[in-house]
Amino acid sequence: MKEWFKKLITAIKGNEDFSDIKSSTLRSFINGDFLTKKFFQKQYGLLIMLAILAFIYVDNRYYCETQALKTIELKKKIQDVKYESLTISAQLMQISRQSNIQKLIKEKNIPLVESIKPPVIIETPDENTKKENNANSDKQ
Numbered sequence: 001m002k003e004w005f006k007k008l009i010t011a012i013k014g015n016e017d018f019s020d021i022k023s024s025t026l027r028s029f030i031n032g033d034f035l036t037k038k039f040f041q042k043q044y045g046l047l048i049m050l051a052i053l054a055f056i057y058v059d060n061r062y063y064c065e066t067q068a069l070k071t072i073e074l075k076k077k078i079q080d081v082k083y084e085s086l087t088i089s090a091q092l093m094q095i096s097r098q099s100n101i102q103k104l105i106k107e108k109n110i111p112l113v114e115s116i117k118p119p120v121i122i123e124t125p126d127e128n129t130k131k132e133n134n135a136n137s138d139k140q
Contacts, residue, residue, distance in 0.1 A: 102114070
């Protein structure tokens with residue numbers, strides 16, 4: 001395996017493109033002259049693909065972060081709406097209690113009197129026949 005690696009290194013060192021890059025200086029890198037070297041000219045497709053992938057990666061990360069923030073905000077809104085609903089239903093229960101209704105009737109001087117008789121269920125003929133049919137079918 002060492003022989004294979006040594007052959008690869010000698011091939012790279014002997015390569016014209018690699019020696020061209022090796023002679024580059026910091027100044028040529030800052031000026032962008034290194035992009036005109038043969039090695040980079042051969043790799044333009046790869047460099048463009050890497051730039052596109054980097055852009056997609058950054059864009060995807062930004063999109064995921066915004067989606068996560070939206071879900072957190074929506075969860076907070078849902079929690080607030082649940083608490084508001086619970087508060088409203090508790091207030092409704094408080095208002096609809098019989099003692100509170102009697103108090104409101106007295107405060108507004110409405111001439112209503114509480115009934116002494118319990119409520120009576122009124123049955124229609126259709127309901128009676130259904131009950132009788134159900135009772136007959138249960139007996140059989």
